Amino acid sequence: AQSVTQLGSHVSVSEGALVLLRCNYSSSVPPYLFWYVQYPNQGLQLLLKYTTGATLVKGINGFEAEFKKSETSFHLTKPSAHMSDAAEYFCAVSESGANSKLTFGKGITLSVRP
Amino acid sequence: GAGVSQTPSNKVTEKGKYVELRCDPISGHTALYWYRQSLGQGPEFLIYFQGTGAADDSGLPNDRFFAVRPEGSVSTLKIQRTERGDSAVYLCASSLTGTSKFFGPGTRLTVL
Numbered sequence: 682a683q684s685v686t687q688l689g690s691h692v693s694v695s696e697g698a699l700v701l702l703r704c705n706y707s708s709s710v711p712p713y714l715f716w717y718v719q720y721p722n723q724g725l726q727l728l729l730k731y732t733t734g735a736t737l738v739k740g741i742n743g744f745e746a747e748f749k750k751s752e753t754s755f756h757l758t759k760p761s762a763h764m765s766d767a768a769e770y771f772c773a774v775s776e777s778g779a780n781s782k783l784t785f786g787k788g789i790t791l792s793v794r795p
Numbered sequence: 796g797a798g799v800s801q802t803p804s805n806k807v808t809e810k811g812k813y814v815e816l817r818c819d820p821i822s823g824h825t826a827l828y829w830y831r832q833s834l835g836q837g838p839e840f841l842i843y844f845q846g847t848g849a850a851d852d853s854g855l856p857n858d859r860f861f862a863v864r865p866e867g868s869v870s871t872l873k874i875q876r877t878e879r880g881d882s883a884v885y886l887c888a889s890s891l892t893g894t895s896k897f898f899g900p901g902t903r904l905t906v907l
Contacts, residue, residue, distance in 0.1 A: 685837070713894055724799070724886070725838070725898040732894055771837050780826045780890060782851060785837030 683708045683774045685786035693792040700759040702789050704746075704772030707753065714755040715773040715783065716746055725771065731755065742766070767793045797821075799899035801887050807905045808877055816872040816902045820889030827870050828896060829862055830886040838886055844870060877906045 684707045694700055706712055713732050717725040729740025736748040742765075746757045755772060771788045775781040800819045808814050820827050826845055830838035840854040844864045852862075859877075864870040874881055884903050888896040 687837075690835075715894075717898075722900070724900040725888075727895060727897075730894060773837075775894070780843070780845065780850075780892075781894075782828065782840040782843055782854070783830075783838070783896065784840070785830075787835070787837050 683712065683776070683784045685772050685774050685784055687772055687786035687789050689789060690787070691790045691792065693794060694762045695794045696764055697761050700744075700757070700762045700766065700791065702757040702770050702772075702791065704755045704757065704786060705753055706755060706772070706774045708774055708776070710776050713775045713781065714746075714748060715775070716740065716744070716755075716757050717771045717773060717785075719769045719771065719788075721768075728757070728770075762791075762793045764793050764795065767791055799887055799889050799897055801885075801899040801902050803902060804900065805903045805905075807907065809907050810877060810879060812877050812906075814874050814877055814904065816874075816885050816904070818870045818872070818887030818889075818899060820868065820870070820887070821891075821897055822868075824889035824891050824897075825867070826890045826896075827864060828888040828890075829870070829872050830888065832884045832886055832901070834883075841872070841885075874904075877904075879906050882906045 686705045716728040731748045772786045773783040829841040832838045843851040847867045859875045861873045884901040888898045890896045
C-alpha cells in the first residue's frame with residue numbers, strides 16, 4: 682500500500698519569498714512521485730514528476746522538487762513566490778510503471794501575500 | 796477538444812436517485828481514470844480503464860457505483876441509489892502511455 686502525507690493544510694508566504702511545500706510518502710516498491718496544482722474551479726495540472734534518473738526535477742512555473750529516498754520525501758520548492766502561485770497543491774505517489782493509479786495527499790493551500 | 800471534458804459540471808440530485816457522469820478523454824488516450832475528491836481531501840482512485848475494459852476497479856466503494864467505456868473512448872460513471880455521502884467532485888483523467896495523466900475539470904455532485 683502507498684500513502685502520502687502533506688503536513689498542514691495551509692501555507693502563507695509573501696510575494697518574492699521562498700515557497701516550500703512538504704511531502705512525505707510511504708511505498709513498498711520504488712515510487713513514482715508527482716506534484717499537481719489545482720486552481721479554483723479548474724482541473725488538476727501536472728507541475729512535475731519523478732520517475733527515474735536525476736533526483737532533482739524541474740517543472741513548470743519555476744517549481745522544482747527533489748526525491749530523497751533516505752527521507753522518503755519529495756518536497757516542492759520555488760525560489761520566489763508570485764501572486765499567481767496561489768492555489769492548492771497535491772503530492773501523489775504511484776507504483777513504477779505506466780498507467781499506475783495515483784495515491785494523493787490531502788493537499789496544501791498556498792496563499793501569497795502582496 | 797484539446798483537453799479532458801466532463802459533463803455536467805454540476806449535478807444536484809435527491810437521495811435515492813440515479814445519476815450518470817460523463818467523461819470525454821483526450822482523443823487517442825487509451826487509459827482513463829475516475830477519481831473522487833471530497834471536501835478538504837485529495838482525490839481518491841475509483842477505477843481505471845485500459846481501452847474498453849476495467850483494468851482496476853478496486854477503488855469503487857460499493858456495488859452502487861459502476862463505470863463503462865464501451866468503445867474505448869467516452870466513459871460514464873453511474874451511481875445508483877445515491878446517498879448524501881456520495882456528494883463530492885468526480886474527476887476524470889486520461890493518458891496515452893507513460894505516467895502523465897491529464898485531468899478534467901470535474902463534476903460536482905450534490906446529493907440532497
